[in-house]
Amino acid sequence: MIYWTYSTxxxxxxxxxxxxxxxxxxxxxxxxxRKLTIPKRREEWLASRVLAxxxxxxxFAERDLGMxxxxxxxxxxxxxxxxxxxxRVGRLSLSHSGKAAVIAFSPDSNARVGVDIERLEExxxxxxxxxxxxxxxxxxxxxxxxxxxxxxxxxxxxxxxYLKAIGKGLxxxxxxxxxxxxxxxxxxxGIWHDIAxxxxxxxxxxxxxxxxxxxxxxxxxxxxxxxxxxxxxxxLAQVEMSKESPSLCLACKA
Numbered sequence: 120m121i122y123w124t125y126s127t128x129x130x131x132x133x134x135x136x137x138x139x140x141x142x143x144x145x146x147x148x149x150x151x152x153r154k155l156t157i158p159k160r161r162e163e164w165l166a167s168r169v170l171a172x173x174x175x176x177x178x179f180a181e182r183d184l185g186m187x188x189x190x191x192x193x194x195x196x197x198x199x200x201x202x203x204x205x206x207r208v209g210r211l212s213l214s215h216s217g218k219a220a221v222i223a224f225s226p227d228s229n230a231r232v233g234v235d236i237e238r239l240e241e242x243x244x245x246x247x248x249x250x251x252x253x254x255x256x257x258x259x260x261x262x263x264x265x266x267x268x269x270x271x272x273x274x275x276x277x278x279x280x281y282l283k284a285i286g287k288g289l290x291x292x293x294x295x296x297x298x299x300x301x302x303x304x305x306x307x308x309g310i311w312h313d314i315a316x317x318x319x320x321x322x323x324x325x326x327x328x329x330x331x332x333x334x335x336x337x338x339x340x341x342x343x344x345x346x347x348x349x350x351x352x353x354x355l356a357q358v359e360m361s362k363e364s365p366s367l368c369l370a371c372k373a
Contacts, residue, residue: 120346121346122224122351123222123340123351124352124353126170127355128166128220129356132166133165145190167214167220171191171211173353174222174351175189177353184203189201190203191213198283199213210229210232212224212232214236217336221338222234223342231343232340232341233284236337236338238272239272239335239336242272250294251293252294270301272337273301276338277298277316277339277341281323281328297316297318298314298315313329314329325344326344
């Protein structure tokens, strides 16, 4: 099973999380957070980590975990992962853009999943020519206005999701992942729609890819085919701070 969730956040949410960082973040996470100097990057980092912690505590509800006991670390490649009681657990993927974040998590470490979210902003032709296949560039250029922004960001996001799922990230040439034409008219908010794709020298047959449009964002998710998706409704605005003292959290003693 792969659990996923999505939420937007406000500046009020970020201010609240910053005030209660000791209850939300482990000492190592607080050190990483303090190193971030760009406000937008700090906000997205903090919101996505809080949402990831919320999802993992829901998945492991029987353990009654405190938020700072769920640690989000990342490999040198940038791939995030969850640590509980000093041990790496499951498979995590996260993404943030603008004032929104999306998280996918499986308690099975053998699961393969990648998730991405993009704000619907028009991309330059220089960008699409550099990272898209010629067919993808021609396809997105056939649209205007909202649908142009949706098509551009959908193609880019789908590539990101697949590369995250296989553990390559942007270390692999994005043009090796070819996204097929997608019906942009009949997509309803909150419903996943299939994306056809092919790759050059990768094992795409073991993966499925889906997308959904939500207001000003497009979400994509790629996972190994045998996994089922389960949505966990979470709202960052409703996150409650842990009532336990931070000193009681083992993660905070690192």
